[in-house]
Amino acid sequence: MACSLHLLGRYADLPQIDDSWARLANAYGGREMTVGTSANGRPLRRYDFGDPRGPTILLTSLMHGVELIGGLALLDAVRAILASGRGGAAARARLVVVPVVNPDAVAENLERLGSDRVAAQRCNARGVDLNRNFAPLSASRPLHPFAGSRLRWSPHYTGPHAFSEPESRALRDVALETRPALALGFHSCGNLLVYPWAHTAAPNPRAPLYRALGDAFCRALPREPYAVRQAADWYPTVGDMDDWLDANLGALAFTVEVSRPSRSYRDLRRLLNPFWWLNPREADAAIDNVVPGVHALLCAALDALEVGAAAPLPHAAPAELFADAAE
Secondary structure, X not given: OOOOOOOOOOOOOHHHHHHHHHHHHHHOOOEEEEEEEOOOOOEEEEEEEEOOOOOEEEEEEOOOOOOHHHHHHHHHHHHXXXXXXXXXXXXXXXXXXXXXXXXXXXXXXXXXXXXXXXXXXXXXXXXXXXXXXXXXXXXXXOOOOOOOEOOOXXXXXXXXXXOOOHHHHHHHHHHHHHXXXXXXXXXXXXXXXXXXXXXXXXXXXXXXXHHHHHHHHHXXXXXXXXXXXXXXXXXXXXXXXXXXXXXXXXXXXXXXXXXXXXXXXXXXXXXXXXXXXXXXXOHHHHHHHHHHHHHHHHXXXXXXXXXXXXXXXXXXOOOOOOOOOOO
């Protein structure tokens, strides 16, 4: 059963979240380091667990500061994987975890939530959607409102240029250093597991492998089912992390959209607060449902790596691998 935190149910404040990760690292011999600072100067922490000789699995959450359920699901997933000992993925791989990618927005949302105010900050402190700030694989921009916008007031603002933000640069640098074979980003919501491509409806060359790993994930879910689909089939995006990881580093990259939209007409205050649209009132059930699927996916991916089925395919990488210069 999930281990609860204490502010508004499981939605703890940022120091409590940081403390939970520090205690987990201390309990399982993990290594903590700082890989950068946020736009407002908060530390961006990374934790390494498992076998450093094994393939790297990159795990991230809270890229969007309002999607708290994703961060809590990642915490419990890593805890369960480490507790499984020699039978778990951590015995076969190095887990590289960046659990709070966007600490400024997380802190702002939880402060507002604690005083019963609307909490809906998705972007970083400079108003940039960090999952639209990676180097895009296409110059065209889909017309979908969530795809990524050049308008500064948009909740999906891409930023002035790729990797303009300290948080996205930190993730890029971690990925370039560790060269993950597999990456999972935890978001909210939709009960979905999505994989590249997001920028085009053209099928990913490794779509059969992505779907096979998605099947392993779904078979392990104890209750609510998830759908597995290519990201562009949900809605298209430009400059997202999964496309960048797949195209540039050959990583198998998934996004886990944890839980279903939560809008209860019984509580008007929650109905009017976007935080509660994206985060279920009863977090434990959603977390307990997704954790076994995550572990099953990791184990299936490691099995595929061992037999060579998950070897990266050659891609035509975009010209701007680093893309720190303005477009």
